[in-house]
Amino acid sequence: MLRQTQVSLPVNNFENRIQEIGADLLEDMHSLSSNQKEPLTDKLMSWSMNDNGFKTQLFRFVDTLPALKNSKLVHDYLKDYLFQPDVNLPAGISTALKAGRFARSAFAMTVKLQVESIAKRFIAASKPNDLLSILHGQWQNGIAFSIDLLGEECLSDDEASEYQNKYLELIQLLSQETCSWQAMTQLEVGYNHHEPRVNLSLKISSLIAKVDSINFDYTLNSLEQAIKPILISAEQNNVFINFDIESYALKNLTIKLFERCVTKYQFHAGIAIQAYLHSVEHDIQSLINTAAKYNRQFTIRLVKGAYWDYEVINAKQRGWPIPVYTKKVEVDASFERMAEKILNQTPKAVGQGGAFLALGSHNVRSISHALAYMKELGLPKNAIELQMLYGMAGTLKTAVVNKGLRLREYIPVGELLPGMAYLVRRLLENTSNESWLHAGESQSRSDQELLASPHQHSLLDEANHDTK
Amino acid sequence: MIRNNEKQPLVEDKSHEAEAVGSTRSNTHFEFINESIRDFSDEKQRQQFKKSITSIKIQNTKHIDTQDLDSYITRAKKAQQHWQATAVYQRSAALLRAADNITTHRDAIAGVIIREAGKTWREADAEVCEAIDFLRYYARCAIELSIPEILNDYPGEFNEHWIEPRGIVAVIAPWNFPLAIPLGMTVAALATGNAVILKPAEQTPYIAKMLVEKLHQSGIPKDILHLAPGLGETIGAQLVSDSRISTIAFTGSRQVGLNIIKTAYDTKPDQHFIKRVICEMGGKNAIIVDDSADLDQAIVGVRDSAFGFAGQKCSACSRCIVLESIHDSFVDRLVAATKTLEVGDPINPGTDIGPLIDQEAEHKAQCYINIGHAEGHCALAMSSPLSAEPHANRPFVGPHIFTGIQQHHSLANDEIFAPVLAVIKAKTFDEAIHIANATDYKLTGGVYTRKPSHLTKAKREFNVGNLYLNRNITGALVARQPFGGFGLSGIGEKAGGVHYLRQFTVPRVCSENTMRRGFVPETFDM
Numbered sequence: 001m002l003r004q005t006q007v008s009l010p011v012n013n014f015e016n017r018i019q020e021i022g023a024d025l026l027e028d029m030h031s032l033s034s035n036q037k038e039p040l041t042d043k044l045m046s047w048s049m050n051d052n053g054f055k056t057q058l059f060r061f062v063d064t065l066p067a068l069k070n071s072k073l074v075h076d077y078l079k080d081y082l083f084q085p086d087v088n089l090p091a092g093i094s095t096a097l098k099a100g101r102f103a104r105s106a107f108a109m110t111v112k113l114q115v116e117s118i119a120k121r122f123i124a125a126s127k128p129n130d131l132l133s134i135l136h137g138q139w140q141n142g143i144a145f146s147i148d149l150l151g152e153e154c155l156s157d158d159e160a161s162e163y164q165n166k167y168l169e170l171i172q173l174l175s176q177e178t179c180s181w182q183a184m185t186q187l188e189v190g191y192n193h194h195e196p197r198v199n200l201s202l203k204i205s206s207l208i209a210k211v212d213s214i215n216f217d218y219t220l221n222s223l224e225q226a227i228k229p230i231l232i233s234a235e236q237n238n239v240f241i242n243f244d245i246e247s248y249a250l251k252n253l254t255i256k257l258f259e260r261c262v263t264k265y266q267f268h269a270g271i272a273i274q275a276y277l278h279s280v281e282h283d284i285q286s287l288i289n290t291a292a293k294y295n296r297q298f299t300i301r302l303v304k305g306a307y308w309d310y311e312v313i314n315a316k317q318r319g320w321p322i323p324v325y326t327k328k329v330e331v332d333a334s335f336e337r338m339a340e341k342i343l344n345q346t347p348k349a350v351g352q353g354g355a356f357l358a359l360g361s362h363n364v365r366s367i368s369h370a371l372a373y374m375k376e377l378g379l380p381k382n383a384i385e386l387q388m389l390y391g392m393a394g395t396l397k398t399a400v401v402n403k404g405l406r407l408r409e410y411i412p413v414g415e416l417l418p419g420m421a422y423l424v425r426r427l428l429e430n431t432s433n434e435s436w437l438h439a440g441e442s443q444s445r446s447d448q449e450l451l452a453s454p455h456q457h458s459l460l461d462e463a464n465h466d467t468k
Numbered sequence: 469m470i471r472n473n474e475k476q477p478l479v480e481d482k483s484h485e486a487e488a489v490g491s492t493r494s495n496t497h498f499e500f501i502n503e504s505i506r507d508f509s510d511e512k513q514r515q516q517f518k519k520s521i522t523s524i525k526i527q528n529t530k531h532i533d534t535q536d537l538d539s540y541i542t543r544a545k546k547a548q549q550h551w552q553a554t555a556v557y558q559r560s561a562a563l564l565r566a567a568d569n570i571t572t573h574r575d576a577i578a579g580v581i582i583r584e585a586g587k588t589w590r591e592a593d594a595e596v597c598e599a600i601d602f603l604r605y606y607a608r609c610a611i612e613l614s615i616p617e618i619l620n621d622y623p624g625e626f627n628e629h630w631i632e633p634r635g636i637v638a639v640i641a642p643w644n645f646p647l648a649i650p651l652g653m654t655v656a657a658l659a660t661g662n663a664v665i666l667k668p669a670e671q672t673p674y675i676a677k678m679l680v681e682k683l684h685q686s687g688i689p690k691d692i693l694h695l696a697p698g699l700g701e702t703i704g705a706q707l708v709s710d711s712r713i714s715t716i717a718f719t720g721s722r723q724v725g726l727n728i729i730k731t732a733y734d735t736k737p738d739q740h741f742i743k744r745v746i747c748e749m750g751g752k753n754a755i756i757v758d759d760s761a762d763l764d765q766a767i768v769g770v771r772d773s774a775f776g777f778a779g780q781k782c783s784a785c786s787r788c789i790v791l792e793s794i795h796d797s798f799v800d801r802l803v804a805a806t807k808t809l810e811v812g813d814p815i816n817p818g819t820d821i822g823p824l825i826d827q828e829a830e831h832k833a834q835c836y837i838n839i840g841h842a843e844g845h846c847a848l849a850m851s852s853p854l855s856a857e858p859h860a861n862r863p864f865v866g867p868h869i870f871t872g873i874q875q876h877h878s879l880a881n882d883e884i885f886a887p888v889l890a891v892i893k894a895k896t897f898d899e900a901i902h903i904a905n906a907t908d909y910k911l912t913g914g915v916y917t918r919k920p921s922h923l924t925k926a927k928r929e930f931n932v933g934n935l936y937l938n939r940n941i942t943g944a945l946v947a948r949q950p951f952g953g954f955g956l957s958g959i960g961e962k963a964g965g966v967h968y969l970r971q972f973t974v975p976r977v978c979s980e981n982t983m984r985r986g987f988v989p990e991t992f993d994m
Contacts, residue, residue: 057920060918063762063918064760064918064919067759067760067761067918068760069793077760077919080919080920080921081920084920152763152764153764153768155764155767155768155801155804155805155808156801156804156805156807156808157804157807157808158804159804209805209808210808212818213508213509213514214508214509214514214589214590214817214818215816215817215818216511216514216817218818219818248509249509250509251509252509252511253509318504318505318507319501319502319503319504320504320507
């Protein structure tokens with residue numbers, strides 16, 4: 001594997017560093033009390049781990065649940081979903097579903113409440129007041145936030161202006177609320193820059209009703225008009241705005257809009273970039289060029305990418321080249337290469353153009369790699385920000401906060417109904433055997449496996465034969 | 469042998485590929501890869517497309533007269549014998565060459581469709597892909613079909629089944645898919661060894677002329693394929709009644725289709741066979757939305773199925789049957805989402821809805837809009853941009869949505885072929901299915917639901933040729949969604965399906981007694 005870095009490194013030393021940092025983090029995680037762990041202890045979830053047919057039907061049911069208005073419907077649908085061929089029902093459920101009327105409705109309510117309580121783990125309250133207490137509590141625990149507004153798809157101009165208003169209201173509300181919070185150096189003082197307390201993530205598909213690349217320039221102008229008031233308000237109130245990235249079809253629009261906005265508006269800016277895309281290197285280069293040309297600082301949130309299945313299926317249906325790496329190890333390797341590429345651009349002085357890395361991952365190997373690389377570059381801890389999803393990776397969060405690193409939670413906010421798509425994605429992640437987090441928290445894999453380099457498949461074998 | 473002055477690149481290669489494909493007949497049909505639509509999120513593809521379509525000029529096409537047509541038929545009859553004797557691999561190779569030829573010029577051809585039929589970028593591009601698919605798919609189907617089948621293996625007898633062409637096929641084509649539909653019908657006939665007289669729709673003769681040129685360039689003999697532009701009342705009528713025409717492949721309106729069937733089955737004294745009519749006629753297609761549907765998905769699906777190409781598709785959604793409990797909120801969101809559609813000149817990439825095909829179509833649409841106001845409640849009447857009319861030279865009708873429509877209303881039964889959607893309320897899912905089935909048409913239908921038993925019920929009880937679950941109901945793909953209905957929607961096999969070609973053939977069987985003087989030739993397994 002070629003390493004494309006500006007610093008030439010003796011690879012083995014570097015790899016050893018990564019392993020050291022990783023082992024240290026894992027040890028901290030293991031030593032944290034087990035009640036910090038939040039595996040999905042729920043019976044429904046543990047069953048779904050063991051049976052794929054059951055899992056598919058259960059998650060499809062969960063997705064439908066908010067549309068069901070009473071317990072009779074809930075029971076009716078649950079039965080409908082679970083009494084299908086190819087679904088092996090756990091005995092308990094089967095009995096409960098066939099029970100008498102009273103028991104049936106009680107069971108239906110139980111299921112609904114269980115799903116709602118699971119949803120609450122991943123989706124913060126929809127009421128502003130509940131939300132504020134959650135945010136403040138996390139702040140005191142040393143965790144910053146970025147708010148993600150969940151909602152139905154934006155299909156009309158009215159719905160678009162509703163979203164715009166919600167963002168503007170959030171900016172006002174959170175600015176007022178957070179100014180009385182205690183100062184947190186770890187969260188607010190970044191390397192050569194300052195991090196605002198209020199941080200919002202927004203998706204371009206919620207800004208206007210028709211986001212379509214076919215009419216690129218026109219759409220770009222409409223998007224700019226829609227986001228302009230938000231950016232101006234963000235600038236006035238010292239609020240950070242992050243452009244989330246969605247499907248590949250909207251990627252170029254998102255990047256172009258971002259590049260246009262950072263050159264026109266002086267807000268605290270960030271953009272998410274997906275390491276699973278083949279185009280990721282080119283995209284980051286384009287952003288870096290913009291930063292250099294306009295002497296602008298912004299943050300790049302590097303994520304692996306959450307639409308992997310969709311992108312693969314979509315491309316296959318249309319006969320298009322698949323835009324994403326198709327092996328997990330390739331994505332992990334790309335993630336490390338891009339983390340280095342972004343870290344190389346860290347501004348060396350206040351006001352100097354460049355990009356800060358916000359690393360969005362729950363994978364200890366990916367995090368350790370970036371921390372090791374920062375050491376190589378001589379960058380301090382506050383040159384990086386770690387980002388993780390609300391409701392996940394509890395012990396890892398505590399461990400990195402204790403290490404004095406800046407951690408930001410990505411917090412979805414909204415009603416349950418539009419939140420279900422998000423919830424199902426989280427559930428899939430939490431019950432997937434592919435998931436690093438799941439393997440890490442359940443301790444089903446050894447530390448060596450968890451920290452294996454994605455660059456050399458053989459490394460694992462070497463490690464196993466290593467008798468040091 | 470094919471006589472043509474063209475070079476014949478890759479005939480050998482293509483034939484080998486074709487032979488390999490056809491070497492085994494199996495129930496699992498060969499895997500077919502559809503031509504990819506353009507990815508318009510890619511800047512290069514957008515620029516290239518734009519460049520190709522802006523320079524397009526539509527030229528006038530001269531109508532032929534009855535004498536012309538008569539001489540075409542005479543020449544086709546003479547040439548057909550020779551075409552029939554040409555190896556199927558040669559015929560298919562010519563069609564595969566035509567597919568490559570169209571692929572090379574696909575953007576410019578899409579430009580002609582945009583200009584002549586008023587389609588938007590995506591619709592025109594998708595149609596060119598469908599045309600390419602028909603060529604490639606039927607070329608391969610024809611080879612599979614041409615292999616004689618050995619029937620039961622009894623000692624002392626040899627039974628063989630094979631097919632032969634029917635003769636001269638008249639293709640009478642519509643304007644709404646001015647390239648893909650005539651090409652599909654034509655290619656099916658050519659691939660199976662027939663000669664073709666193609667009468668294009670009066671509104672879209674130029675694109676038909678182009679497709680015939682492309683086929684001639686690729687090695688389809690001139691006398692095997694004739695273009696016969698003219699009026700339906702004269703040229704069309706003459707084609708249908710000519711006693712030398714064996715088969716009529718028609719796609720168009722129900723009224724014309726039924727007339728063709730009546731005329732064609734009236735066998736003349738000098739006619740020594742019974743004609744066959746293959747007819748695809750229309751629809752009054754419904755999408756059912758129940759209370760568990762993913763509304764984000766359903767609203768976009770109903771909107772795009774109803775108003776894509778201004779509703780001028782036989783597969784378009786013209787009825788939306790919504791369950792009572794979500795009716796009002798669904799309609800509100802659907803109306804708001806439809807308002808975001810851009811009505812205008814389709815040469816612009818941002819246009820979602822182009823003009824109607826002609827004044828007559830506009831008149832019909834306006835009539836039904838008036839009826840809609842009388843029968844129901846108008847939830848949306850979008851106007852059209854006046855600025856677009858001079859550019860497109862065609863009338864515009866914006867999307868209309870009527871609620872409160874009942875089963876007995878005209879808006880619930882008549883095919884309008886315009887962007888007019890009737891919304892019908894149903895109390896239960898069963899009632900929704902009942903309403904959906906209550907028209908004479910049986911073409912496409914759709915259901916948005918997340919209830920497993922509703923999906924199963926729809927599959928069993930929603931009587932349509934093409935049922936779509938949790939997706940839009942237009943845009944059937946060759947080999948993936950073989951297309952066609954029953955009831956008064958048409959007769960014949962599904963276009964883009966494995967059985968479509970059989971309709972252009974005569975099946976024959978031969979049984980030979982192989983026992984002479986009490987013994988039979990040795991076979992390896994006796």
